[in-house]
Amino acid sequence: MKKILAVMALSTVIPFSGAAQANDFPNWPVSATCKSGDSSCVPFEVFARGQISGTWNTLPPKARTACVSKTVSVEKSYRLLQSCLTNAMQELLRGQQRNPEGGQVVQLTPMAKTPPPPAPPAAAAPEAPAPTTAPEAAKPQ
Secondary structure, three states: OHHHHHHHHHHHHOOOOOOOOOOOOOOOOHHHHOOOOOOOHHHHHHHHHHHHHHHHHHOOHHHHHHHHHHHHHHOOOHHHHHHHHHHHHHHHHHHHOEOOOOOOEOOOOOOOOOOOOOOOOOOOOOOOOOOOOOOHHHOOO
């Protein structure tokens, strides 16, 4: 397990030449982000990088561009990038939940205050069978 983490860490530490564009997956050196000596920094950065790289091509280019720009302006951290992308996708989903007619947000949570479904109509009481009369021949004498 340690060998796998070491290989993953080394693959992210090696700097690549050229600036990464928003459509390309960013290749930032983890060692530059984890200078403080915090032993948990590198595994967290490597984990976040793996999470992002697995979904990078499925994310909207606008979200990728905006989040890479925001993250680079603060610190080249995959954890910050992951947080930004998560927030961007949540905003996108909230926008898709809007009712196109009235612009109201459709609540998808169980806490939404929606009226209870109408009660089913009351079942009619079963009709009593019609009284049967015994035929004359069957009557006791």
